[in-house]
Structures are given as structure tokens and as C-alpha cells.
Amino acid sequence: MGSFLYRRVGQTLITLLLLTxxxxxxxxxxxxxxxxxxxxxxxxxxxxxxREHYGLDRSLPEQYFVFLGNILQxxxxxxxxxxxxxxxxxxxxxxxxxxxxxxSMLVAIAIGVPMGIGAAVIPESWFATSVRFYASLGQAMxxxxxxxxxxxxxxxxxxxxxSSGYGTAANxxxxxxxxxxYASASIALLTWANMTEALRSDFVQMQRVLGIPRRxxxxxxxxxxxxxxxxxxxxxxxxxxxxxxVVTERVFxxxxxxxxxxxxxxxxxxxxxxxxxxxxxxxFIAINLAIDLLxxxxxxxxxx
Amino acid sequence: MRHLPNRPGIGRRAAMRGTxxxxxxxxxxxxGAARAQAKPSLTVALGSDVVSLDxxxxxxxxxxxxxxxVFEGLYGHDENGKLTPxxxxxxxxxxxxxxxxxxxxxGAKFHNGDPVTAEDVRFSWQRAAAPETHNPRAAILVANIxxxxxxxxxxxxxxxxxxxxxxxxxxxxxFYIKPKKYxxxxxxxxxAKQPVGSGPFAFVDRRVKSFIKLRGFDGHWGRVxxxxxxxxxxxPDDQSRAAQIQTGEAxxxxxxxxxxxxxxxxxxxxxxxxxxxxxxxxxxxxxxxxPNLAKPEVRRALNMAIDKAALVKTVMFGFATAxxxxxxxAILGCDVKVEPYGYNPQKAHxxxxxxxxxxxxxxxxxxxxxxxxxxxxxxxxxxxxFLNKIGVKTEVTILDYxxxxxxxxxKVKDPQIDLLxxxxxxxxADPSGRLLRAIRSGGSYSWYxxxxxxxxxxxxxxxxxxxxxxxxxxxxFAKLHEEAPVITLWTLDSIYAVGKGISWAPTPNVSWxxxxxxxxxx
Numbered sequence: 001m002g003s004f005l006y007r008r009v010g011q012t013l014i015t016l017l018l019l020t021x022x023x024x025x026x027x028x029x030x031x032x033x034x035x036x037x038x039x040x041x042x043x044x045x046x047x048x049x050x051r052e053h054y055g056l057d058r059s060l061p062e063q064y065f066v067f068l069g070n071i072l073q074x075x076x077x078x079x080x081x082x083x084x085x086x087x088x089x090x091x092x093x094x095x096x097x098x099x100x101x102x103x104s105m106l107v108a109i110a111i112g113v114p115m116g117i118g119a120a121v122i123p124e125s126w127f128a129t130s131v132r133f134y135a136s137l138g139q140a141m142x143x144x145x146x147x148x149x150x151x152x153x154x155x156x157x158x159x160x161x162x163s164s165g166y167g168t169a170a171n172x173x174x175x176x177x178x179x180x181x182y183a184s185a186s187i188a189l190l191t192w193a194n195m196t197e198a199l200r201s202d203f204v205q206m207q208r209v210l211g212i213p214r215r216x217x218x219x220x221x222x223x224x225x226x227x228x229x230x231x232x233x234x235x236x237x238x239x240x241x242x243x244x245x246v247v248t249e250r251v252f253x254x255x256x257x258x259x260x261x262x263x264x265x266x267x268x269x270x271x272x273x274x275x276x277x278x279x280x281x282x283x284f285i286a287i288n289l290a291i292d293l294l295x296x297x298x299x300x301x302x303x304x
Numbered sequence: 305m306r307h308l309p310n311r312p313g314i315g316r317r318a319a320m321r322g323t324x325x326x327x328x329x330x331x332x333x334x335x336g337a338a339r340a341q342a343k344p345s346l347t348v349a350l351g352s353d354v355v356s357l358d359x360x361x362x363x364x365x366x367x368x369x370x371x372x373x374v375f376e377g378l379y380g381h382d383e384n385g386k387l388t389p390x391x392x393x394x395x396x397x398x399x400x401x402x403x404x405x406x407x408x409x410x411g412a413k414f415h416n417g418d419p420v421t422a423e424d425v426r427f428s429w430q431r432a433a434a435p436e437t438h439n440p441r442a443a444i445l446v447a448n449i450x451x452x453x454x455x456x457x458x459x460x461x462x463x464x465x466x467x468x469x470x471x472x473x474x475x476x477x478x479f480y481i482k483p484k485k486y487x488x489x490x491x492x493x494x495x496a497k498q499p500v501g502s503g504p505f506a507f508v509d510r511r512v513k514s515f516i517k518l519r520g521f522d523g524h525w526g527r528v529x530x531x532x533x534x535x536x537x538x539x540p541d542d543q544s545r546a547a548q549i550q551t552g553e554a555x556x557x558x559x560x561x562x563x564x565x566x567x568x569x570x571x572x573x574x575x576x577x578x579x580x581x582x583x584x585x586x587x588x589x590x591x592x593x594x595p596n597l598a599k600p601e602v603r604r605a606l607n608m609a610i611d612k613a614a615l616v617k618t619v620m621f622g623f624a625t626a627x628x629x630x631x632x633x634a635i636l637g638c639d640v641k642v643e644p645y646g647y648n649p650q651k652a653h654x655x656x657x658x659x660x661x662x663x664x665x666x667x668x669x670x671x672x673x674x675x676x677x678x679x680x681x682x683x684x685x686x687x688x689x690f691l692n693k694i695g696v697k698t699e700v701t702i703l704d705y706x707x708x709x710x711x712x713x714x715k716v717k718d719p720q721i722d723l724l725x726x727x728x729x730x731x732x733a734d735p736s737g738r739l740l741r742a743i744r745s746g747g748s749y750s751w752y753x754x755x756x757x758x759x760x761x762x763x764x765x766x767x768x769x770x771x772x773x774x775x776x777x778x779x780x781f782a783k784l785h786e787e788a789p790v791i792t793l794w795t796l797d798s799i800y801a802v803g804k805g806i807s808w809a810p811t812p813n814v815s816w817x818x819x820x821x822x823x824x825x826x
Contacts, residue, residue, distance in 0.1 A: 036709050042443075
């Protein structure tokens, strides 16, 4: 278990190093930030100062090593636009994103897993047909459309929830359902497929022969065996929710990292782009590492 | 069940900042804070956030939605856009236009209770012009100030290095007065986080990309707001912003896209308010790099090819005013009477033929992706249609704002680009900032070069007074109409949706909401 852990941590560090190089290059490929950051009234001297102040006048390798050295000390630079430490801006935004992603995952699990189990247990039924329809709908409908429909229905027509914003429990409902809806569709299908396979396996047949109650077979034994790919998928899905909730965050004016990073990219705010991507990646990697470790706990063959 | 009014984040960080703000305000004895609480609160949904709260570090026009409500200059503009005394009561310019004697308004105070004095004016100039401040807009006004001589608390003399007929007009947007004592006590960085001005609203709190909270300043010298707390919510998505007014979560929604006006207008209890703005839409013509576009008659022909009235009606849903000059007619000098280009495709084609225009080469037209300016893509499509109609081929590229700006505002202009969709907002009625940047050779946004026009632009402000300059400006705009460096299109209307119980006359010719005159029924 120890060597597995060291190997995974080592791989993670190499991934992060490569990521710093990739994000550094990609940020600079978006173009020169000077015309965007400096107002048109700025003089040539102002523009030169801007480039010098942020080290943009140095060679790219030099800029990269300065960037690398700084992040090792926890310094992600100062946002070109906000003139505030990029790390502070990201940390301020990552809280709302984590809250929304976490709640969306709970919604997705709460809907998707029971649906998948039910459809696997009673495959030839109206319930299984409904699950198939729900899953198709969930995967086919774009999140911005779902978001707008939810606003029309539950904020305008039935004024139950705020249409957008952040701060109260009510603010979470519509964005969490929007994000959770899409994820729940995939989770339902994955659970259905894996549960079907588990329920057909020899050990489940044996347990039936032994007269173990069906509820126990399904929820304890079959579900545990079907859980491994679902847990992996949940980890990936959570990572996607962290970085891919841009549209939902925009529609619901959610002050999260998705909106922050998109605006930073559009405004060529290199330090902010780098801080957003690296911290999101760190989270993503940490979640995957945790999933790998959980996997190792669940399946002894992986520890070898 | 109806939800409670939306509240901003109450995370530990925000709570600490809020507490610090309150403690600071309490320590400094904010006058009128208690009384402001009793007034109705106001929620305004904005399309975009501001970047800087420091008036000496304004990176773009969006900042004025904050600055225009929290800070003030010596002179500014009233709700009709007319130049009017603000922190000064009166001014006496010298005959040579090199000195201005200001008498400050008695009773003008900063939000922390300190009186606005001549020493604050001097300090504000020193800070705004200091090289270490790196004020990106210093060159417009403050860099030309030679000295601010304090005569007593209420009197000061501002002397200029050279004559500047735009000086008075620019005071309101490019020379904000800051509190010397407070700023020196807290320092630049703390001031940028907790700014104190003298405007009708005091800053309370903000969360980047989420909200800005202001409070009506009852100690204001004259423009005392009739609302208490103002919550400016940042709602970037157009549909979501429109939903805010439908649900009653916002009292005022700014930047309503023209396409959403009609559905909102049909709803009861929602009013649409529209006022003209200085946000001008036009198409710069790359006359420098493309010999096909070098002749003025070719550029005039391109202007004649566009049916602006039709585009205003169909593309802009009527929420724009067609212009024959590249500015709102309320801009000084832009009211000159010129013969309209008119829509005449046949004549346009004939002019192009007689000018030897090469119809075989397509014009590369750079457009701006939707999101920043209403109907930007549709406008480009409309223009392309009319150009194609007279036989001019076009190749259109639509880029996101950042990529578009990198080309439009790039130091070296891309010779492959022939036409660009562009928008330009004047911050007041003075045209010099616009013309120097968008027309003069080497200007950040200029795709045109003409030594004769450059010479006129260089002496544009070298007059003792605006009145003396007025005929020259008209002559300049008449020359620009003849030269046609751009395809002129229209100025946009500012569109607001307001809810039940709101009575408000938005200030025309600005692109930001000035809120002190909002009345909300309790």
C-alpha cells in the first residue's frame, strides 16, 4: 500500500509540473494582454511599464522559471485586471464552486443510483423505460437550456426560488438541480449496467440459492461489486463539475471559478488563468488520488 | 412560498470584510448612516463587474458605474448631460486659458465626514499625476496641470502647462477628488479596497463578480439619494438579468438587450426606460494598408451602400440612432450640418467603378462575437449584406472580444484586415479623447492616417475656451465627414427595465446608471 501511495504521489507531482508548463504556454498563446488590460488612453510609457512590471518583457523561458519559482513559494502572481493576488481571487471563488459541485453530486447520486438499481432489478418494467427516457433526456438537453427552463418554471412562473445569485440556501436549488440533472443521467445508466452485470454473476445466483433476502443481495452484495466503476466515474464527474460548470455559473450568476477563469482567459489575465487552472487541476488530481486510494481499499488486487 | 430577497455571500472572508468596513465606517463616524437605513433599499442588476475601485486606476469605461455614484469632480454633468458645478461652486478661467480659479462648495463632505477642501484638490492632482500611481488616464487631464495652488480651504487655482479647451468638460470623469487625510492614513491598497469619496453613495462592500454594496449618503451637499442601501448584483447572462426584474429580485436591470425589450414590455409592472448614449458603433476602414480603400470617394461610397435606417429598425429593434458622423450629435462639434451620405446603392456602385475599385478582391471584415455589444454579430451580417449588394465581396471573421481587441487596439495594425466592427464610448461631450485615439495616425484604435487631419487634431485643444474652439470642432467634423475614415452607423440607446414602484429618469449620454435620483415607493 505504501509503495502504491508513493508511486501515485510521484506521478501526481510530474503531472503538475507538466501542467505548469502547458498552462504557461497556453495562456501566452492567447495573445498579448496589453491592449486589453491597459485603457486606450494609456501612453506608450504606461504600456511599457505594464509589461516591465509583470515581467512580460523578459524571455519566455525566464518568465516560466520565475513563475515556477514563485508558485513553489505559494505566490501565483497578481491579477493584471484586479491588481490583487490571483490566489486570493481563486480561493474566494473556489468555495462557491466546491459547494455547488458537492451539492450537485449529492443530487446526482440521490437520483441516479436508486434509478439505476431499480432499473436493473426490474428491467422489463415501466420504471426501467422511464429511467431510460430520463437518462436520454438528461444527456441530450444542454445545461444552459435546462437552467433557463428551471428559471422560467421555478423562479418566474412559480416564484419558489431565486432566479440567480449566491448566499442563501434557496440560491443553491436551481443550479444544483441543473448540474445534478446531467450527472444523474449518466450515473443512472452506469449503475444500471453495472448492477445488471453484478446481479447476473455467479455469487449473486449462489446467494439466491442460499435464500439470502433479495434486498440484502441487491443493496449489500451486488451494489458493492457494482460500485467500483461508479465510484471512479463519480470522481471524474466531480472533477468535471469543478471545471465545467461555466455555463451554469454564468446563467445563475454564481461567483465561482468557472466564470472567473473564462473572464480571465478572455481578458488575457495570465496570472489569474494560471492560478485558476492549477488550483482546479490540483483539486482534480487530489480527488482522483483519493478515488485511486479508495479503489485500492475496495479491491486488494490493485494494491499489488 | 416566495423567496426572500437575495442576499450576498456571507462567507467568513466576506463577513470579516464587512465587519472591517462597518468598524472603519463607525470609527470614522459616517454621517447619515442610520438615516439611510430607514430609506427603501434598491437592487440593481448589472451585466458586468468593475475591476478597480480606485479612481486613479480606471482601466475601462465600466468602472464609471461605480465612480459616477461614489466619486465626484470639481465640475461634472447634470442629469441632462450639461456641464455643471459639482464640488466647486464656481470657476473663473483666466483670459489666456492657462489658469482656473475654483471656489469649492460650502458643505461638501466626504463619506467619512471630512470636509472637501482645496488641500484635497491639490492632493488629488498630485496622486493622480504621480508617476508611481501609474494612472493610465493621467495623460487626458491631470498630466497637463502645472500646479494646484491652495489659497484657503475653499479656494484654489489650477494652472495648466498648455491651453486645453477640453479641461472643464473632462473634470467630471478624469479628475476625481479624494480625501487626503483618509488616504494618507490607510494607504493606497487599503483605499482601493475601501474607497471613500464624496458622491451621493458611499461604498460598503463588494465581492468580485458577485456584488457591490453602496449606501445612500445623507450628508451629500445636494444630491441626497432617496434610497438607502443599494445592492448592485452582477448578473452577466442577459436572460438571467431579465429574469431578475420578472421575479422582483431586482428593481432596476441595466443593459437590457434590444431583443429582450419586447417580451419584457408585454409584462405588467415592468417599465422599459431608454435614453441615448455616447456608445457609438462604426466600421473603421483600413485606408493605410489597402490601396483599394485609400480614396475618400471609395470610403464615402461604402457609407452610401449601407441602409442604416433599415438596420436600426431590424437589427437594433429601433434602439439606436443612425448617425452620419462617428459620434452622437450631442458631442461637441458633432452637431455640424453635413450633407447625409444617404442610402443610394446605385450611386455607391458607380462611385466605386469610377474610383477604380477592384471588385475582385474581397474585403476582410473583422467582427466582434456576441456578448459585449448588443447585436454585434447581426450588425456585421447586415453590413455584409449591403456591401455584397453593390458587388463588394467580403470575408467575415468573428472573434471573441479579447482576440478582436488584440487586433483592433494592437500597436501594429494588421494589414490583412480591411474593415472592423467597432464601438467607442465617449465619457462626456468632449471629442478630443475619441478623435485622438480613433482617428489620429498612431492612435490606439486608428486605422487611418492623414497628415492634414492630424494637424487639425493636434491643435484641437489649443484654445482658451470651449466657445472659442466650437467652430474649429465643427470644421474638423465636416472634414472627417468628407474624408470618411469609417463607415458611420449609429449610437446605441441605454435600455433599462425597472420594476413596480420605481420612478427614475436615467441620465442620458452616459453608459452607466446614475442612481441618486431613483425614487422607490416604500
